[in-house]
Amino acid sequence: xxxxxxxxxxxxxxxxxxxxxxxxxxxxxxxxxxxxxxxxxxxxxxxxxxxxxxxxxxxxxxxxxxxxxxxxxxxxxxxxxxxxxxxxxxxxxxxxxxxxxxxxxxxxxxxxxxxxxxxxxxxxxxxxxxxxxxxxxxxxxxxxxxxxxxxxxxxxxxxxxxxxxxxxxxxxxxxxxxxxxxxxxxxxxxxxxxxxxxxxxxxxxxxxxxxxxxxxxxxxxxxxxxxx
Amino acid sequence: xxxxxxxxxxxxxxxxxxxxxxxxxxxxxxxxxxxxxxxxxxxxxxxxxxxxxxxxxxxxxxxxxxxxxxxxxxxxxxxxxxxxxxxxxxxxxxxxxxxxxxxxxxxxxxxxxxxxxxxxxxxxxxxxxxxxxxxxxxxxxxxxxxxxxxxxxxxxxxxxxxxxxxxxxxxxxxxxxxxxxxxxxxxxxxxxxxxxxxxxxxxxxxxxxxxxxxxxxxxxxxxxxxxxxxxxxxxxxxxxxxxxxxxxxxx
Numbered sequence: 001x002x003x004x005x006x007x008x009x010x011x012x013x014x015x016x017x018x019x020x021x022x023x024x025x026x027x028x029x030x031x032x033x034x035x036x037x038x039x040x041x042x043x044x045x046x047x048x049x050x051x052x053x054x055x056x057x058x059x060x061x062x063x064x065x066x067x068x069x070x071x072x073x074x075x076x077x078x079x080x081x082x083x084x085x086x087x088x089x090x091x092x093x094x095x096x097x098x099x100x101x102x103x104x105x106x107x108x109x110x111x112x113x114x115x116x117x118x119x120x121x122x123x124x125x126x127x128x129x130x131x132x133x134x135x136x137x138x139x140x141x142x143x144x145x146x147x148x149x150x151x152x153x154x155x156x157x158x159x160x161x162x163x164x165x166x167x168x169x170x171x172x173x174x175x176x177x178x179x180x181x182x183x184x185x186x187x188x189x190x191x192x193x194x195x196x197x198x199x200x201x202x203x204x205x206x207x208x209x210x211x212x213x214x215x216x217x218x219x220x221x222x223x224x225x226x227x228x
Numbered sequence: 229x230x231x232x233x234x235x236x237x238x239x240x241x242x243x244x245x246x247x248x249x250x251x252x253x254x255x256x257x258x259x260x261x262x263x264x265x266x267x268x269x270x271x272x273x274x275x276x277x278x279x280x281x282x283x284x285x286x287x288x289x290x291x292x293x294x295x296x297x298x299x300x301x302x303x304x305x306x307x308x309x310x311x312x313x314x315x316x317x318x319x320x321x322x323x324x325x326x327x328x329x330x331x332x333x334x335x336x337x338x339x340x341x342x343x344x345x346x347x348x349x350x351x352x353x354x355x356x357x358x359x360x361x362x363x364x365x366x367x368x369x370x371x372x373x374x375x376x377x378x379x380x381x382x383x384x385x386x387x388x389x390x391x392x393x394x395x396x397x398x399x400x401x402x403x404x405x406x407x408x409x410x411x412x413x414x415x416x417x418x419x420x421x422x423x424x425x426x427x428x429x430x431x432x433x434x435x436x437x438x439x440x441x442x443x444x445x446x447x448x449x450x451x452x453x454x455x456x457x458x459x460x461x462x463x464x465x466x467x468x469x470x471x472x473x474x475x476x477x478x479x
Contacts, residue, residue: 002476005439006435006436006439006472006476007405007407007435007438007439007443007444007445007446008435008468008469008472008473009476010445011445011446011469012473076445076447079444079445080402080403080404080405080444080445080447082337082442082444083336083337083338083403083404083405083442083443083444083445084335084336084337084402084403084404084444085335085336085337085339085340085404086337087249087335087341088335089301089304089332089335090238090251090330090332091301091303091304091330091332092304093303093304093305093309094451094454095305095311095451095454095455096454097450097453097454098449098450098451098454099449099450102447102448102449102450103402103449103451105447180448183448184447184448187448187462187465187466187469188446188448188469189469189473190466190467190469190470190471190472190473190474191466191470192463192466193463193466193467194384194461194463197461197462197463197466
């Protein structure tokens, strides 16, 4: 199967799962941004995403997207390490045009994944997981009323400046990952030529920055002393 | 005005492909800044020969930047720190008096070191043999301009064709990927009507050979483009991806 055997096929899988995760981020970021204006509206959106069948299908697809993206990242990095050969350069410099993020996507990915574990524990396990457990008749000690009150958890965690700062660090790493990842996905899918390559880079950077601004506005809002 | 500098060279010496290599330090005094880098190595080799020592092996041929034979990883850059030039076009005036210059061979799994600074780049020949050509029925010479080609396509094909196959892209890539080389070779033919006919089969055959030879997976860092002595653009890599994916999806 060429999607697995060929280098471009493997990269295509990375780019498709990557773009899928970016689309998820666009949705998640837009939803988060709402909490700054109305906790009620935010909870209404969160309400759609409980233990409903469509939310569960979405969650499973998302989990698959993440897992495939991560497995292929490790597989490709392993192959690339091998292709470099046994001996490494004593002196290695990069030209200025080579961005640091592009050479350290795996490192950034690991940072993003680490903080994601914290994020899933803080929000997902207190919200959707509680609803799923409840539906299955299991009790994991979660409060069902609070599980539907997303705004409560946002306030609960972000009022602590330590968490706000941690989330900002996470989002900066994610921003760097995206500034390379988005245009790179289009390049792998074969989009662009002499004229469109720079355009795709600019559009991708703008998209990456907008996504992160939507997310980061919340911890920054709390750090500035405001509350919802 | 002629000026001369004193330099220290840290050069990789390796007796054979299997032998363990090491850096050896040489001091070279009164090097004219008008010398090219390879002339400086020639002077060093003359000195080594006169001392009854084994000269340093390095690849070179035309010494005017068109053959793609010279290599050398100089101070962390393939073909030295200047953009758009080969090692033979690098001159000693680019170095400071008293500077230590580190010279290493290309390092990549697919380019094993043969001796000292010389590596085996026949992997590139194998990729070309897999499909980097056009099959032509021999016969009478066709009329000039019988097939119209747009200026844009001709220019871009020519840009791709300026690749000299030196391997700097593989040497500098953190993934040891040969995508820029393969992309240039696929592009130069795919853009022209004569090469377009076999485009799909060519892309598949060359990429498959590239993977088989142990080159890495491109992650679009752009390091190849920045170091390429012929300034080949990574937009050719997008074209290769496009050619390969559409060939696979249509088969």
